[in-house]
Amino acid sequence: MDKVFQLIDTIIDQEILISGILSNLRKKDAVEYQKVDVRPIIIKGGRVYQFSYHYPKKVIHENLEGAAAVNKLRELMEQYFRQGQLYTAEADYQILISKKGSAAVLKKPPTKEAQDLSHNRKKSYIIPENEPCPFMKRLGVMNEKGKVLANKYDKFRQINRFLEMVADIVPHLKNKGEPLQIVDFGCGKSYLTFALYHYLTAILDMKVNILGLDLKEDVVNHCNVIACDLGYEQLKFITGDIRQYTGKEKIHMVVSLHACDTATDAALIKALEWDAEVILSVPCCQHELLGQLHNEVMKPMEKHGIIKERLSSLVTDSVRANILEIMGYTTQILEFISMEHTAKNLLIRAVKGGRNTQEAVEEYINFKSFWKIEPYLEKVLGERLKERLVIKKGE
Ligand SMILES: C[S@@+](CC[C@H](N)C(=O)[O-])C[C@H]1O[C@@H](n2cnc3c(N)ncnc32)[C@H](O)[C@@H]1O
Structure with a gap:
């Protein structure tokens, strides 16, 4: 040898x-x-x-x-x-x-040409193109040879972008050898839920239990059929409203992608109740603060409807990220690839631990008073947040 x-x-x-x-x-x-x-x-x-x-x-x-x-x-x-x-x-x-x-x-003699990996090479995706992938085939993103269908290229990229974001947080999951418990709130057609399951089980060889929850019964039934066809035994879908969901005792990771308006907040509240180690949330159509925002200095931005709407989304997401920090998370806002070509393409990634919560408290109090707002998330969190909203002198 x-x-x-x-x-x-x-x-x-x-x-x-x-x-x-x-x-x-x-x-x-x-x-x-x-x-x-x-x-x-x-x-x-x-x-x-x-x-x-x-x-x-x-x-x-x-x-x-x-x-x-x-x-x-x-x-x-x-x-x-x-x-x-x-x-x-x-x-x-x-x-x-x-x-x-x-x-x-x-x-x-050589039959292949070397490629410049750092410059001209095609982007290397977590789920590569031209490699058969059962769930991608079942969802109609690839054909049986792994070729991505022309009209599904955006979806293919979105799936891979999402998995890159997941890849970074895997080391933070402390499931200690137990199956990783994950909930995907407002999972819809669940392309990303299936991708997550595939990535964690087939690529990383981890044990998981993933639950997708959505209001729409027909979509949920359809996803269960696909999960069954693929032999994804630890991936289940149920019909329900995030706000009423009480099913699990411990969840390591909460996902909520494009769940509408305050459904995102409902998902964040559940994640905080579970003390989840990781939260991935892409908010969508935030109308919540639109009617509340007001500051004389910001008038040039408030008087144009479209700008005010975007501003309101940004303020809402900033508030969410800051509240998560106060609750003990390190948060990042990352750009996600949106399927609809809208400005709503930000992903809040929160990982338990590591943030100076007192700094976040001060930022939050000042920010709220600047905008004169009462965020929904604060109202619903009630005492749990209120008891932390204290500026401690000398810290
Ligand atoms: C825009 S779709 C997003 C689907 C998927 N997460 C994605 O990113 O491709 C939003 C989904 O959230 C669901 N949804 C909205 N409010 C909900 C609630 N309160 N409880 C459960 N599902 C909800 C809707 O039924 C819809 O399927």
């Missing part, structure tokens, strides 16, 4: 690998996956190697840096596979392992 190891070391060390495929298992039942692809990708400015393990019904990805990728390739070739194709710009290498374990490396 020495020449195989040497080849692997060289192509990773010199960063010349374009892609690779390992196939033909030595023992058919040694591992559950049947094939492994590998390709370099750039994540956060650094080169990693994405290994895709092809199981009968799913593909699981693992990203490894150089040395770890070398070890993984060595391990896979030494223990599991008989055949490896490694493509570089200089040559195609074929590795063949005999039944007795002796290895041959054949070198052939």
Whole structure:
């Protein structure tokens, strides 16, 4: 195997690998996956190697840096596979392992062109294009070969953008080996709910229970049929109103994407009741503060309906983010890809812990008095928020 190891070391060390495929298992039942692809990708400015393990019904990805990728390739070739194709710009290498374990490396002229990973390369999505993905196919975003349908490209990008935002918060989830409990309020047709389930289970190999809740019974029934077709046993949908939902004792993550007006606040209140570790919320059509906003200095912005409406949305989301900070969360506002081409494309991402809540209290009190507003979220939170709205001298 020495020449195989040497080849692997060289192509990773010199960063010349374009892609690779390992196939033909030595023992058919040694591992559950049947094939492994590998390709370099750039994540956060650094080169990693994405290994895709092809199981009968799913593909699981693992990203490894150089040395770890070398070890993984060595391990896979030494223990599991008989055949490896490694493509570089200089040559195609074929590795063949005999039944007795002796290895041959054949070198052939290159058939693939190197790509500039940092500049010209197509964006590498969490759910890549041209790779079959059962839920994307079932929802009509991709065909069976993984090609994204032309009229679903926005949806494809939105799904991947959402998953990027999820990827950043996964390390903050403290489910301690228990299945991760997630609720998606106002899930609607649930493209993103299915994506979340796929990402956490098939890509990250986590145990989850996801519940989607929506007012619309027909949509809920339809989503349950799809979940059943896909064999997503821990993904359920129920009909109901967020405000009345009392079903779960502990939720680690609350999702609420484009839930209308104060339905977003209802979702945030539930998340606070559960003390959820992570909240992902994309508010929608916020009319709540529209009639309340007033400050003489802001008159030039208040007198134009369209500007006032946008202003009101921004003030509403700022209030929500600030209240979450007061309640002990670190919040970020990120740009989400909206399906409707509206200005309502902000995602509030809140992760438990880490914020100076006293600073947030002062900001909130000043902001409220500037705008002369009584936010709905404050009213509904009542005493829970009020007891924190105290500026402590000397802190
Ligand atoms: C614009 S859709 C968004 C669907 C999905 N979350 C998405 O982002 O693609 C909003 C959904 O929220 C649901 N909804 C609104 N108010 C609700 C409430 N109080 N309780 C439950 N669902 C609600 C609606 O029925 C609708 O399906």
